Amino acid sequence: MERSRRRFLKTAGLAAAALGTAPVVKSLAAQTKVLPSPKAFKGQQWAMIVDMRQLTEEDIAAAVKACHTVHNVPQIPSVKEEIKWIWPAEYENAFPGQATRYANLPEKFHGKHFPLLCNHCENPPCCRVCPTKATFKRPEDGIVLMDFHRCIGCRFCMAACPFGARSFNFSDPRPYLPNGQAPNPEFPTRARGVVEKCNFCAERLAVGQVPACVEAVESGALVFGDLADPESQVRKLLRENFAIRRKAELGTGPNIYYIV
């Protein structure tokens, strides 16, 4: 069969075009459907209010225990290697910028502890420095989350976080779980070489439960809610009370408020 160069080029061009569209067609055809869980809480910017007028030392201990149990956080004795998602600290360590020695606040909170955790900042520096985007601010609900699969353990985020909210797994954390067993079999542990921190109980919010620490404090001194909703309890509390945030002057926009 005689074939002109012109006809050959036409056929070759068409074939190449068809090959180019194949992946597009395939990806459109293979698109699967995913849905949010039906019971999930919806909010644009989750926040927490710590009412220091009510919170007791026992409450803090209960909150720490609940959080660390639910998330299989290991108890590592070495201070240099410890993992903490929520922890107590004294006023001058929690609010170093405001710690004038004999003023009203430090006197009032002398010997008392503040529960500290990830502030789920509006403008989180940890996310900006992460080279793999393993940590990110979720646009749906404002939680600063981690994808542990992607974390390469460079610890830039730990250097960037002004609140010390992040811990690094220097060794396999599993032997440091109570009795060497994960207390919550529904939640994963972490591996050596990843950074971890409070996830605002994203996995509990997805099934319509408040964060574990909020649930553990029975007096209601921890309040969780949506800052974007003017009718929410957190906004109501902030309207009616004086609250401070940790290192707000740094401009990261922390979302944990302390009523003092």
Next chain:
Amino acid sequence: MYDSDKIVPGLIVFAVLITFPFWFNLGKAAPAPQLELPKEEKACLEATPYMRAQHMQLLNDWRTSVVRDANRVYVAQDGKEFLMSLQNTCIQCHTSKVKFCDRCHNYANVAPYCWDCHIPPKEEG
């Protein structure tokens, strides 16, 4: 040919050596792994050939969807809904890592690190 008395035996030795893995292992292929399938459930969330070939991609997509987009429910091709969780959904049916995951992964000589973090099901006996 110059030096054919050296080149020809050399070529023969070379050919024997380079094909060594093929004829040495002839007929000794390891048997395909026998997986212990769930007894109660007859079907996985998608068709078996798809699951066999694509489960790693599926789990990867689940991870992204759950963590990044806060979508935790997977709608299968037949409309059934599943919670996207290796640790809470998959192992409800696949109750043994040793008798299911490991058999294929060992056969294929792959070592995925899923269970470094995710808690494997308790093995019986």
